[in-house]
Each structure stands twice: as C-alpha cells, then as structure tokens.
Amino acid sequence: MEDEERLRLRGNPDWMSLLPQELQDVPLWNLAIPGSHDSMSFCLDVSSPVLRSEPCFLRAMDRLVPCWTRPCVSRWATTQQSVLSDQCELGVRYLDLRIAKKPAGGTTLFFAHGIYTLLTVKEALEELAAWLDAHPKEIVIISCSHFELLTDEDHSHLADYIITLFGKKLCPSQDIPTLRSCWSRGQQVVVSYDNQQVVLQHPELWTDIPYWYADSPDPKKVIAYLEDQKHRRRPAGFYVSGLNLTEDAPYVLLHPLQGMRKMTMRALSLLLRWASEQRPGREAGEVNVLCCDFVDVSQFCSLVIGLNYKALAAPLPPVRRTPRASPADGVGCCHNNQTGATSKD
Numbered sequence: 001m002e003d004e005e006r007l008r009l010r011g012n013p014d015w016m017s018l019l020p021q022e023l024q025d026v027p028l029w030n031l032a033i034p035g036s037h038d039s040m041s042f043c044l045d046v047s048s049p050v051l052r053s054e055p056c057f058l059r060a061m062d063r064l065v066p067c068w069t070r071p072c073v074s075r076w077a078t079t080q081q082s083v084l085s086d087q088c089e090l091g092v093r094y095l096d097l098r099i100a101k102k103p104a105g106g107t108t109l110f111f112a113h114g115i116y117t118l119l120t121v122k123e124a125l126e127e128l129a130a131w132l133d134a135h136p137k138e139i140v141i142i143s144c145s146h147f148e149l150l151t152d153e154d155h156s157h158l159a160d161y162i163i164t165l166f167g168k169k170l171c172p173s174q175d176i177p178t179l180r181s182c183w184s185r186g187q188q189v190v191v192s193y194d195n196q197q198v199v200l201q202h203p204e205l206w207t208d209i210p211y212w213y214a215d216s217p218d219p220k221k222v223i224a225y226l227e228d229q230k231h232r233r234r235p236a237g238f239y240v241s242g243l244n245l246t247e248d249a250p251y252v253l254l255h256p257l258q259g260m261r262k263m264t265m266r267a268l269s270l271l272l273r274w275a276s277e278q279r280p281g282r283e284a285g286e287v288n289v290l291c292c293d294f295v296d297v298s299q300f301c302s303l304v305i306g307l308n309y310k311a312l313a314a315p316l317p318p319v320r321r322t323p324r325a326s327p328a329d330g331v332g333c334c335h336n337n338q339t340g341a342t343s344k345d
Helices: 002-009 056-064 066-077 084-090 121-134 152-169 179-185 196-201 219-230 249-254 260-276 300-313
Strands: 033-036 094-100 110-113 115-120 140-148 189-193 240-242 289-292
Touching: 033 300, 056 066, 066 115, 066 260, 084 121, 094 121, 094 289, 110 121, 115 121, 121 140, 121 152, 140 152, 152 189, 152 196, 219 240, 219 260, 260 289, 260 300
Parallel strands: 033 094, 033 289, 094 140, 140 189, 240 289
Antiparallel strands: 094 110, 110 115
8 A cells, every 4th residue: 555655646757848838938936846955965974073063962962872862863854755756756946955075084075964965966967867868748846955964175176066967958057948948958957056256157057046944843834934934035036945843952852763754644634734735926925946854754745736727817927037136136045054044054
C-alpha cells in the first residue's frame, strides 16, 4: 500500500509542458511553482561536525557528546526525504540549495543544514543536469545560498562550474523568462546566487530571490505572517512563500525525540488548505513559488501546479521588462536572523 501511495504521488514530471497556451507567455514569476525547502537535507551525514554558524551551545555539545548531538540535529534539520530527481518528478521546480565547505579544508563543496550532507555539490547538480536532459521543456530555479566557509576562490570555481555544466540551458538574468521564450532558446535553468559580487561578474546568474518565512513552529503564525507579507508590495520578479515551520530551542527541549517530520505532518493539512486558496499573478496578494518540507508525503506539488489554472479566469498580465534587483532595492531582505529573513531556517 505504501508503494502504491508513492507511485500515486509521483505524477508531475512534465507539468510545465502541459500548461495551456494562454500561460506559455506569462513570466515565470507570475506562475505558481512548487519548491522544496532545504532541498538537499535528505542526505545529512551524522558523522560530520555541527556547522560553525550554529549556536555556541550546540557546538559545545557537539564536542562533548557528538554521538547524541549529531543525530538530534539530523532529526530536526532533515526536511526532505527524496533525491533531487525524484523531487523534480513530483513537480518541484524550485530547489533551495545551501552550500558549504567543511572546516577541514579541501576544495570539495557539500550542502548543509545544521550538519553537512553526504552528497557533494557536483554529484547533486550532475544528477539534476541529467534529469533536465530527459525533460527538455521543464524549467528549474536553483537558489544557491548560505555558503558556509566559502572563500572568494571557492565562489569563483563554483560559478564557473555551474556555468560550464548547464551551458546554454542557463537563462540569463537580463531575460524575462516565459515558458515559450525558454523553450525557443533551449533554456531550462534559472540560477539565483546569493553573493552580489559573483552575480555582478556573471550575467548568467540571478541575484538572490526573496524568501518569506515566519520563523515559527506554529502553522497558524506561519499563515498569518504569509498573509501579512503577501498583501504588501509584491517583489519584482521571483519570490518564495515558505510553508515551512521553524523549530526553536524551547520547542526542541519540549519535544527532544519528535523531529521535523512529525512536526510538519501535524501542521500539513492546515498549511495545504491555505495554499489551495491562493492564486498566482503579478499583483499584491498573489503568489509565485510556494516551498514546503517533505514534498513527497502529500499532494503539495499537484495542488500548487493546479493554482495556475485559476489564472485562466482573469486577463493575462502583459510581459514587462523587470529591472534586475540590487541590494539598494530592498527587495531581497538581506540575510539575517529576524522573522521573515531569507535565511530560511
């Protein structure tokens, strides 16, 4: 029965190519796009150290009792359980990739959320590139952020690798990507890179994409926060509404053995009900990317994809040139630890 359920949920590998013609000339930031929060957290390595960016108390505990600390961190930091290609099969088209280098040094880059991943950046991106080859009319947004311990040289090598790997599949930041324009040029990848210096040097890369999250373990507070945010000025271009919950220290102390999956499952029906009431578009109050934890345990992707058909009942917005965002615009909400910041804990 469990296998049948997973097969039923895996059903949107080519949803972009199946959208009606009326939606094929709409900028991608006016479509509803499913995304996965902390996309690589399915392969956290419990033998790796806690990140230096984590609180001092947690790092001290990791030095004293790593056999307890790291499994605990893994339980709360794991927000997905499927590899990238399976997430894409489900319909995910926004990937939240947090990149890090281990303190031991070396040139190999990993992903991280609390602790490091088993898979490297190259392994994951090569898997994604192979999936895109098999689905030439699907477009994926990759958000690269956090960059734990990366040097300027690391950034340079990573940007060069991304540009070489995806090549002509990259949609330059000067373009207004629509399905039809991307198909005509063979473009399949939008890469957001949260380092302004690197973005200025590489026109193939996009500036960081705003990510709204409530920094709360309470789904009602998450919904209230997103409702408040989406009725403010809509960001120009892509932006993300995060349906993900965020644990805090008191919550973890009260539920030490629970983990993120159980917390998410308790809140999922309420979060998905809110998502089902949204519609995509360019106006305040309308959504673009919706991100969720554990995208393979519900009909989240199908639900978000279905929101696009609501747009057929209203006049389609004209395609306009959107200026490239800069730090001075205030659009991206610079990374910090305040509620609503783009650190996407």
